[in-house]
Amino acid sequence: MNKKDKDELFNKGLSEKEIDSLTQKGFTKEEMLQAKEYNEEIKKGSNFISWLVDLITWLIP
Numbered sequence: 001m002n003k004k005d006k007d008e009l010f011n012k013g014l015s016e017k018e019i020d021s022l023t024q025k026g027f028t029k030e031e032m033l034q035a036k037e038y039n040e041e042i043k044k045g046s047n048f049i050s051w052l053v054d055l056i057t058w059l060i061p
Contacts, residue, residue, distance in 0.1 A: 005029045013017060 001023055009019050009029065014036055022032050 001029065009033070 001019075006016075006019060009032055010016070011032055012022065014032060022035070027035070037052075
């Protein structure tokens, strides 16, 4: 992976540790970007589910 690719991954929010770890596991730059987006979607879903559970818990005494 060249410097330009690493810089692009840094700009997308991946840390150097994440990049090195994923590179050692054989991930390509595109796969790393997809994994990052997937993780962000999971976090959004988890936050929504947590919010929904809190709301239901509040509504049901």
